[in-house]
Amino acid sequence: MAAAPHSSVDQFILETRGLTKQFKGFVAVSNVDLRVRRGEIHALIGPNGAGKTTFFNLLTRFLTPDGGQILYCGEDITLARPAELARRGIVRSFQMSAVFPHLTVLENVRIALQRRLSSTFHFWKPASSLAVLDARARELLAQVDLAGFAHTRAVELPYGRKRALELATTLAMAPKLMLLDEPTQGMAHEDVDRVTALIRQAAAERTVLMVEHNMQVVARIADTITVLQRGKVIASGRYAEVARDPQVMEAYMGSAEAALAGAPA
Amino acid sequence: MRAAAIGYLLLGLLALALPWVGLYPVFLMKLLCFAMFACAYNLLLGFGRMLSFGHAAFFGFAAYVTSWLITAHRVGPAAAVLSGMLVAALLGTIFGGLAIRRRGIYFAMITLALGQLVYFVCLEAPFTGGENGLQGVPRGTLLGLLPLRSDRVMYYLVLAIFVAVFLFIRRVVHSPYGHVLRAIRENEARAISLGYDINRYKLLAFILSAALAGLAGSLNSLVLGFATLSDVQQSTSGEVILMTLLGGTGTFFGPVVGAALVVSLQEYLSDLVGGWVTAIIGVIFVACVLSFRRGIIGELAALRRR
């Protein structure tokens, strides 16, 4: 954690104030105040339909909020454009795995690296001019254990590998704040462990805000937890505090022991 | 890869020999111009996944610009064709800029409406010759050196330009830009989340496609010696879609095959059955789309992969 932060800007990389989103009168995200501490892994949990993905979409401006404010590194980004936010360091993954299916694994990662070359509009250059990125791309693939799949088309990867590729692509952006929407969803046990370790490793240099249903994962790596229900924050704090919150037990977990002690999600 | 190279080489030789085996050079040139048009269209539809219903506007308007510059201002053929292409690119910037804000069917509708607008301009504007179009456009002398009156000379010029356009499109698709365009085609949301302003990349594809469509139209008018309303008509926009789909979108050679098929059918059937040719091509089209969705070249490629 940062040593003796002076202001809240130093302390919190992201802050929302009264963030609200409605869909035809149905309030999906309701007046959410959330602060994400720099350098932490912050988990966002809540039952299906709680508004977690919608909240992510608001943060990354894939949706426009109906009210409230978003501050990133102290700056108001409520009206920024999504691609611009990605360039400023907020990079998200998607709940449904998001790879470029007919590009090879290596090309997938390279797309994320390519923007640095400032040749992304150069339609007259040969693709071989992208080879300078291959070394870095392979490094990232090795990190997620995909080194052997560099020339496989992404569509042919098994599900867990696709998610790993997605993570490598996200990491290639060198994000300051990484937003992960259920990164372990639908994965086999070994994959979950691998991805969890990877997120922890990635979080050493950056902040992570993640939606996660798997309580074992949350318990293992999250510093702070926020619980969302019907669009509202019902609890937020350290894992141990939130786990004891009676409202959380009742509303979300049903039984605190069962869920928070690490029953399968 | 090796097989493809040999295939292209043989095709190239065939193309060089064609005017000497009894095929009309003018017919071949028309075919090449439409093949170029279809390749340009395919850059947008196949590689950018944008469905335009108004591409005749670029093809036809460029034809008018070229013909007008030559007949009214005695501009040389090279400058006239380049100007046609440039105007088409400009038109593409405007059309693209407006249409790209929308997706799917709305995108298509905007291009359709703008295409109709250009048609009316060509019908009503003082310099387009109204219903008659611009007739009697001389081919002139290329850069003051090469007279183009001979059909064979003109044929080789058109062939050279066609080959250049074909290779150019391959390069675009395999360029750093082409990779980004492919990523956008595959998953827009993901491309945005990687920091790409996708509309700017799509706009560039639109402009390139419009410029090449314009080049095709300009050349076509130079070959035939006239520019008429049929070049800007809605049905021409439909034809280029048909050619592209028939041959195979997103393949390099598909649009060429599609164009060759449609232009040949039109040429030979119109003598036999007159106005029925449109209906016959329509039926063939429906049959093809129903039985092989990927188009001729697309299906062949899929067979080979198996």
Ligand SMILES: Nc1ncnc2c1ncn2[C@@H]1O[C@H](COP(=O)(O)OP(=O)(O)OP(=O)(O)O)[C@@H](O)[C@H]1O
């Ligand atoms: N584009 C939309 N239009 C209308 N309603 C929507 C839209 N997107 C989400 N919703 C609704 O908003 C609510 C919150 O959805 P959201 O996807 O944010 O939930 P979630 O917490 O991510 O759930 P899950 O755990 O299932 O992923 C749901 O009731 C959903 O039906």
Ligand SMILES: [Mg+2]
């Ligand atoms: Mg969700």
